[in-house]
Amino acid sequence: MGGNDPASGGTAAADDLLCRRRRALAASYRLFYDEPVHLVRGDGCWLFDADGERYLxxxxxxxxxxxxxAEVVDAMYAQAARLNTHTRYLSEPVVExxxxxxxxxxxxxxxxxxxxxxxxxxxxxxxxxxSWTGRAGFIVTKNAYHGTTTATAALSPSLHADTPASVRTVAAPNPREEGAEAAGRFAADVTAAAERLHADGVGFAGLIVDTIxxxxxxxxxxxxxxxPAADAAHAAGGLVIADEVQAGFGRLGDGMWGFARHDLRPDLVTLGKPMGNGHPISGVIGRRDVFDAFGSRERYFNTFGGNPVSAAVGLxxxxxxxxxxxxxHAGATGAHMRAELTDLASRHPGIGDVRGSGLFLxxxxxxPETGAPASERTARVVNEMRRERVLISATGPSGNVLKIRPPLVFDAEQSVLLSRALDDALTATEA
Amino acid sequence: MGGNDPASGGTAAADDLLCRRRRALAASYRLFYDEPVHLVRGDGCWLFDADGERYLxxxxxxxxxxxxxAEVVDAMYAQAARLNTHTRYLSEPVVExxxxxxxxxxxxxxxxxxxxxxxxxxxxxxxxxxSWTGRAGFIVTKNAYHGTTTATAALSPSLHADTPASVRTVAAPNPREEGAEAAGRFAADVTAAAERLHADGVGFAGLIVDTIxxxxxxxxxxxxxxxPAADAAHAAGGLVIADEVQAGFGRLGDGMWGFARHDLRPDLVTLGKPMGNGHPISGVIGRRDVFDAFGSRERYFNTFGGNPVSAAVGLxxxxxxxxxxxxxHAGATGAHMRAELTDLASRHPGIGDVRGSGLFLxxxxxxPETGAPASERTARVVNEMRRERVLISATGPSGNVLKIRPPLVFDAEQSVLLSRALDDALTATEA
Structure with a gap:
């Protein structure tokens, strides 16, 4: 996928835009695909490029x-035309x-x-x-991603190799390899990591985990x-932070939040990506006593956080x-899609597993012979799908897991288009 | 000003909203003023409360x-109705x-x-x-504020007393007390602080300074x-980060950026607050070689950063x-306003100084007797101004500096209204 500075977007116009982009934007900006997609319009689950070609x-x-x-764009417009300000003045939208x-x-x-x-x-x-625990040590999974600030990048071993002493990593549960032992083994590792943090003098502040x-x-x-891992974290005196930035807002098809699937009782829950349908809004939901203590010990104010326009969009x-x-809908469409993908697996021996929940598959x-991760083929499948004008990506420690995570309004017909394109892409990459 | 949970917003409706707000929002949320302002509409430099009262x-x-x-709201609507996505696809607005x-x-x-x-x-x-220096130590001024993330809160001694070992504070230049020595003394302190960071084994990564x-x-x-302080930072092997979050975008009335007033040659410049007229957008402008090195060493991607809607708004x-x-306009109106404030100072001995640039006054x-900071009176003046329906705030290590920082479209007539209200507020708080 990623592609460091691909050579060309195809047309002369795309080439020119790519060249201007490389000049004006820092090297950190990377594009998806061997041949980037130049998008100009979106509508439902469809995206359109500069030549009018349609992508699913x-x-x-x-x-x-x-x-x-429309409802979201209109709500944003109505509030922005009326008032945008910060939360040091009273205003209704953030409260509502x-x-x-x-x-x-x-x-x-x-x-x-x-x-x-x-x-x-x-x-x-x-x-x-x-602030709550008076301790600075966190536990994350070995290939976690929790953000790009200095502190959250340190909690994101998927970004780099060196993790500071205040962060302990534990292997994520892998029910496919570990079977019924996964949850218990994960919990035992959390207990051991918390003990090491306490022993190191760092202390254990919390477990932060992406619930999908x-x-x-x-x-x-x-x-x-x-x-069991959340229970272990609580027993070791830490808080449990459920990171719902990816799983939240109904994606998993059986409730609004991933933590509920697992009967977690988190102390803090973090929200992001889908919250504003693209508008920059995120948040932390938590226990009142924990927030009260933080509010009495530290000053926190976010100029843009909870502004009336963001609140209207979120609403x-x-x-x-x-x-x-x-x-x-995500549950039903996801079940449909999963059945199709499972059917594909019966015909493509290169598919080692189909899993997920709702519309996060x-x-x-x-x-097929060795069971080894087919990382390189996965990248080719993603690029092949792009040529078939279906957008997906890949994830996982070895980059060999196709990530299918469409807008929740994805429908059964679109699910069929996706499976057919994947069928073709798998066939095209068989050699 | 702030007021921890003021008792009442006046009307029953405001009381009810305040009560709901306290229930749903964390204790960190504080309101300006002894009697909060409940805003529902804005237009130019005017804000309107729920009773239709107008505030300057x-x-x-x-x-x-x-x-x-209107131009900003319309641009946001037009782009949001067309496409909002991230920078892993090619799109024009962020480049433009x-x-x-x-x-x-x-x-x-x-x-x-x-x-x-x-x-x-x-x-x-x-x-x-x-990443560039391979070192972790930063120098900030003693009462600096640079943000609310874990890392930037550590660079913000104005938020709390304890600063980590990787952050050294130096007294900001105070030309009023130090006269012509201020710049040189500040530079010498930066040199000494950088030496201490090197000696401590932390190493000196950079000086970050709010240019106003x-x-x-x-x-x-x-x-x-x-x-001179920037030169000292460079001589000590660090980068210079000009924080233009408050000063930037023309506010100082004689150019777009505060660093240019001081003939700084920063390596990185940070932008924020006014950049999107309330829409959450910010950025880092910097040297290509520094960005290239970062891009090759670290992965950085911000899902919402530079999305087409934010870019259209910024544009x-x-x-x-x-x-x-x-x-x-900010230069001319600011000069006008400053003359009025200086005139006020000639009639109100409680005004110790009038300073600033453009529309940051x-x-x-x-x-008047001892020269001691009149912190308590300053809070009373801000609240008195609110009763006269003019919104300002206060700043400074002792909270005794009225901060006047209106939208840049503020005009001469509004400047007269402001001075008159301040005149009255100073008279009302004389006793």
Whole structure:
């Protein structure tokens, strides 16, 4: 996928844009695909390039209620034309949005703080956990990704090799290899890592875990998988931070949040990506006593966090999710899609596993003989799919897991298009 | 000002909203004023409360081109109705915006990375400086504020007392007390602090400085004030990060950036607050070689940073600033306002100093007898101004500096209203 500075976008216009982009934007900016896609318009699950070609978006969870969704765009416009300001003045939208959002959480998660990106939400959650426990050590999974700030990049071993002394990594549960032992082994590792943090004098502040384990290769089953580790973290005196930036807002098809699938009782929950359908909004939902202590010890103010426009956008997204029954829709469409992918697996021996939940599905590619991760083929499949004008990506420690994570308005017909394109891409990459 | 949970917003409706707000939002949320303002609408430099009362906004720099500015709201709508996505696909708006923005910078600051908040921009700039130098130590001024992430809060001694070993604080230049020695003394302190960081084994990565020294009490004069310290930082092997989150985008009335006033040659410049007129957008502008090195060593991707809607908004703000000549306007209106404030000072002995640049002005209140900071009176003046329906705030290590920082479209007539209200507030708080 990624591609360091691909050579060409195809047309002269795309070449020119690519050249200007390389000049003006820092080297950190990378493009998907060997041949980048130059997008100009979106509509529902469809994206259109500069030549008017249509792409099926089976990857972008951010546009949760569909690209350019009218209700969201209109709500943003109406509020922006009226007032945008910060939370040091009283205003209705942030309060209304917080109330509406909190209604989707268990009672012990009673209050909200709004931020602008998933990184900011995770960074703040860790500041709060450090303040609450008086300790600085965190436990993350070995290939975790939790953000791009200094503190959250340190909690993201998937970004780089060196992890500071205040961060301990544990192998994510892998039910495929470990079977029924996965949850217990993961919990035992959390206990041991917390003990090491205490012994090192760093102390254990919390366990932060992506409830769909996305960068670990997407692990959703069995239900309850993460509960013993959360219990272990609590027993060791730390907080449990459920990172719902990827799993949240109904994607898993059986409720709004991934932590509920696993019967977790998190102390803090972080939200991001789909929250504003592309508008920069994120947040931390948590226990009132934990927030009270943080508020009395530290000053925190985020100029843009919870501004009336962001709140109106968040509210419009929530309205659509509720009114259109998108959680149940994700469950039904996801089940449909999973059946198709499982059928593909019966015909393509290169598919080692199909897993996930709702509209967060994963197709693991492995060598049919040896079972070794088919990382290089996975990249070719993603690029082949792009040529067939279906957008997906890859994940996992070995990059051999196709990540399928479309807007929640994806329908059964689009699911058929996706499976057919994948069928073709698998055939094309068989040699 | 702030007020921890004031008792009442006046009306029953405001009381009810306040009560709901306390229930749903974390304790960190604080309101301005003894009696909070409940805002529902904005227009230019005017804000309106729920009862239709009108307030003159002489404080909110974020709404740089005026509240609910039509060109900005329309540009946001047009792009959001078309496409919002991330930078892993090619798209025009982020490239065009970067080019247009970079045209306002000296040639050695050649590339951009977009983020969503000023905190994210400063956090990233520090990651980049650490990566470039291979060292982790930063120098900030004693009462600096650079953000709310874990890393930038550590660089913000104005937020709390304990600063980690990797952060050294130096007294900000205070030309009022130090006279012509201020710049040289500040530079000498930077050299000494860098030496201590090197000696401690932490190493010196960079000097980060707010070019208007806002939280230090607003220090704009003399021009060149910060240049010797920047030279000292470079001589000690560190990078210079100019924090333009508050000073940038023409506010100082004589150019787009505060660093240019002081003939600084920063390696990285951070932008925020006014960049999107309230839309969450921020960025880092920097040297290509520094960005290249970071890009080759670290992975950085910000899902919302530089999305097409944010870019369209940033572009619309820049358009208005350029087309309406708001930099020159800020210079002219600021000079007018400063003359009025200086006139006030001749009649109110409690005014110890009037200073600043363009439309970032400061009025320092001191005991006329002892010269001691009149912190308590300053809070009373801010609340009295609110009762007169003019919004300002206070800053400085002792909280005795009135901060006047209106949208740049503030005009001469509004400046007269502001001075009259301040005249009255000073009279009302004389006893």
């Amino acid at each position: 978006d089976a990857y972008n969870n951010v546009a949760v209620v569909g690209h350019a969704r 949005y917080a109330e509406r959002l909190l209604a989707h959480f268990p009672a012990h998660l009673a209050q909200a703080i709004f931020t602008c990106t998933g990184s900011e939400a995770n960074d703040l959650a860790c500041r709060i956990a450090t 384990l996305s960068s670990e290769g997407v692990w959703a089953e069995p239900r309850g998988l993460l509960a 419009a997204v929530l309205d659509v999710i509720e009114r259109d029954g998108l959680v149940a 994963a197709v693991e590619l492995a060598d | 906004d002489a404080y909110n720099n974020v709404a740089v081109v005026g509240h609910a500015r 915006y970067a080019e247009r923005l970079l045209a306002h910078f000296p040639a050695h600051l050649a590339q951009a990375i977009f983020t969503c908040t000023g905190s994210e921009a400063n956090d990233l700039a520090c990651r980049i400086a650490t 020294l806002s939280s230090e009490g607003v220090w704009a004069e003399p021009r060149g004030l910060l240049a 619309a703000v820049l358009d208005v600033i350029e087309r309406d000549g708001l930099v020159a 400061a009025v320092e209140l001191a005991d």
